[in-house]
Amino acid sequence: MTTTRTTELLAQLSKVVPAEHLLTDPDTMEGYSHDQAAWAPFGRSLAVVRPRSAEEVQALVRFCIATGVPLIARGAGTGLSGGANATDGCVIVSFEKMDAIVEINPQEQLAVVQPGVVNQTLREACAEKNLWYPPDPASAPWSTLGGNVATNAGGVCCVKYGVTRDYVLGLQVVTGTGELVRLGRRTAKGVAGYDLAGLIVGSEGTLGVVTEVTVRLRPSRPAFAQERTIVGYFSSIADAGNAAAAVTASGVIPSALELVDRHCLAAVDAWKNMGLSLDAQVVLLARTDAPGDAGEKEATLILAAFEGAGATWAAMSTDQEEADALFSARRLAFPALERLGPVLTEDVCVPRGKVAEMLTRIEAIAVRHDTLIANIAHIGDGNLHPLLITPVGDAPARARAEKAFEEIMSEAIALGGTVTGEHGVGLLKMGGLSRELSAPVMDMHRAVKAALDPHGILNPGKVVAARP
């Protein structure tokens, strides 16, 4: 963009938003120009705006319609697919100043929040009223509801309690035509018209800009619903896969069912010297929160499933401290791996019965491309997070890892899975998406995008590419 054009646009923009809401310093803008997706490209924005109201967002969208400037909404920047990355000359809308919890309503079991509210903050505020907002992405201490809605974020507990879309009742949105509208509802049920609120969830800012979110809440788990943790050590991926399948077959829906592989265990050991990798090739961690004696029964069934599948060691605990220690391998895996180099997080999801096969194929891909790939997985959902680690500054290693990344997606598709379970398409998975979806379905995406963003200003170039 020419300097003259930039100056003109900034002059126009300054008439739309108060000066104190506008950031134009290049270094400051740089911090707002990308999320946590290593390798995803990003450009240089025209400006960053931190609006205080839906009406201000509406004015921004109208500015973008009038000028053709792309608008990219942004939460905390914890995304892993580059969905919030800046393109040259765009306006970044950061929702950090729209972080009010508008309402927590015990009678209706719902909360109304501005998009900048942090997931964990909402959860804590709900807990004070004996209510619970279940979706718990790993980013919960930092990520915002707006970002969670944009990516339809999941987490550990969604194997039992569902993902963000399952909790979004209604949205206030600025549309691609600059209208401020309410979609969805405040009632428990409703089928009045198309599910446009559900359509916006997971659309990564390409179909509308969310300015308020109404989420369904659950009652807090009762005091007699003591959480029980079950851990199993396994000597092979196949055994662990069979154990997870046996849990499903037992009829128990665990409140968590996680896998940590030997690469993670080794990295944690190298850091914390816990000796995990001496004892196990794979660790499975499960939880049940069923209330009363049912919890005991479920924990016993899970333990039996682990042992029946050949666990080399298995145990259960109701002690919170002991349970946290058992889960530490899961919690420490990511930071332990980050010590080895930048981590690129994959997010494929395959049918539950294909998890062991998928992990085996990932091992082969790692060997083929000489790339360290560790795995943590929400194995109860079939949602795998292969973690690709490359040494800093090693360009050939990065090139090999990029190939591995694409091949993992292709193998997931080949096994009847999807390229993204909970992180979104953003930039990194656009190639994968176009391989997963048929050409007519890609055309349906483009038709919906054109219908709701007729000026092409909402996070353009993300998720769905123009027709080749």
Added chain:
Amino acid sequence: MTTTRTTELLAQLSKVVPAEHLLTDPDTMEGYSHDQAAWAPFGRSLAVVRPRSAEEVQALVRFCIATGVPLIARGAGTGLSGGANATDGCVIVSFEKMDAIVEINPQEQLAVVQPGVVNQTLREACAEKNLWYPPDPASAPWSTLGGNVATNAGGVCCVKYGVTRDYVLGLQVVTGTGELVRLGRRTAKGVAGYDLAGLIVGSEGTLGVVTEVTVRLRPSRPAFAQERTIVGYFSSIADAGNAAAAVTASGVIPSALELVDRHCLAAVDAWKNMGLSLDAQVVLLARTDAPGDAGEKEATLILAAFEGAGATWAAMSTDQEEADALFSARRLAFPALERLGPVLTEDVCVPRGKVAEMLTRIEAIAVRHDTLIANIAHIGDGNLHPLLITPVGDAPARARAEKAFEEIMSEAIALGGTVTGEHGVGLLKMGGLSRELSAPVMDMHRAVKAALDPHGILNPGKVVAARP
């Protein structure tokens, strides 16, 4: 339509579908020309087709694109809003011959069915494999999965277990451009692109023709999850409303929470002489299916909520026969009322805290328009089914009831509710929808409709009207 044109079209149609799949006898077609929405208008179709395959449906859609003939998909015709009603010259596609259960997969906890599979048939087939498909509309013994998907059907258990959309993982659809596509997924999670499968659910055949449905299943409730039934008699709507609110406040999520009002009780008494209306003005019926001792605790909490809100009588039972007897007032209400005249079923949903106020307003509307309005309600969801009864052939009574019907929707909107909780918009609620949604949201609906049905052949004139 002229006879010549009809003859021409039928000649073309007979090249697209085998003769034995085609019904053109006027009397036969009449039986396929409307659902169970009393009063909703319907026209005379060109033909009824009973396809055997998705490819045949695709050929039909292409025929409709080429000729401009409207296509109206139809399940069992148990709809209550006229969504499947024929328009003059349309092709009705009845899915009664596409009724195969393609797959029930315990490992993946999913089922794949053709749209003509009856809800109850699927539920029974799942039960044989210790799996459970929860959505249980009152029409479950007759209604089909295709129809359930079209209206996003709910039911009694959705207060705890959710509605049809919560269970639809993927769809095979013939699009408005005549493509046969797969939307959604077979995996537990997935965020690859827009949620087009979720968008199709509840769109009443206006955005695509569903030819196969993949639904998520739950494990059957364990043997130790004995259902407990709790009944409460109340002397006023206000007391019953307070009792339902107290159940919510107790932190229990009941597996059913139903209300039956005095008009229903009187009609049941007039038929079965059970003496219900002597004992109660309003009956609340609750169930809990929490496993083990938690079930006992939950039932006790519900009972305490009923008694604390002033129940004149309340009891709980674990005996299935006794529980069925307690629920009989709920089950017999509709047929008891039908003995008095044609019943028009309303379906508004209001915030839980507004149920008592809504019921009071409905009483006032009944008086104002001299119309008998009985109420059954999924009160745990705030989903009310006011039942408007008019004597056969009494035109002035019908005119009054039609006004009452519209006013009930307007009052629901005024209380922050929606005009339809689970039955859909169809024809009867198009006026209500346009009052509930803002003009820009109606425009979004039209834009999405135009994007996915560019030829305007998919159930045109239903749900969303052309811009006034």
